[in-house]
Amino acid sequence: MSxxxxPVTNLTRACWAExxxxxxxxxxGTDFEDALGDLLCDLMHWADARQFDFALALALAEFxxxxxxAEEAEPFTERAVAPCVERAGTDSRSAEAGAKGRPS
Structure with missing residues (x-):
């Protein structure tokens, strides 16, 4: 290895998702609790518009x-994602306060 x-770890992947x-x-302006579901829903719309098979992409993602x-023996917690949140500048949950004033 150079x-x-x-190496890309699952923590790195979680940070990209963050x-x-x-x-x-x-x-x-969506709040923290709804963000994942709302994003997935909008990705379904995007897949329709771009003629991607969302179900197939989701099955591949799950694989x-x-x-x-399976590559990494130890799971991580939200606390483990904190370094990528700190690098980005704010906590995702605290960004909710600024988003509350925006229409959803």
Missing amino acids: ALFT VAIRAFREQT HYGAEI
Whole structure:
């Protein structure tokens, strides 16, 4: 393995998802508890518009998720995601306060 190569971990993947959820919440004003479901729903609309098979993509995602979980023995908690939240500048839940004033 090259010294320049940083392995991608499930924590890294969770941090990427954190960035996507944060961007979605900033655009829509949705609150933290609804963000994942709302984003998935909007991705279904996107898949329809782009003629992607969402069910197939979801099945593939579940397959990849299972393989990635199997690669790492120890699960992580919300606390483990804190470093990527700190790098991004704010906690996802605290961003909710600013989003509450926006129409949903």
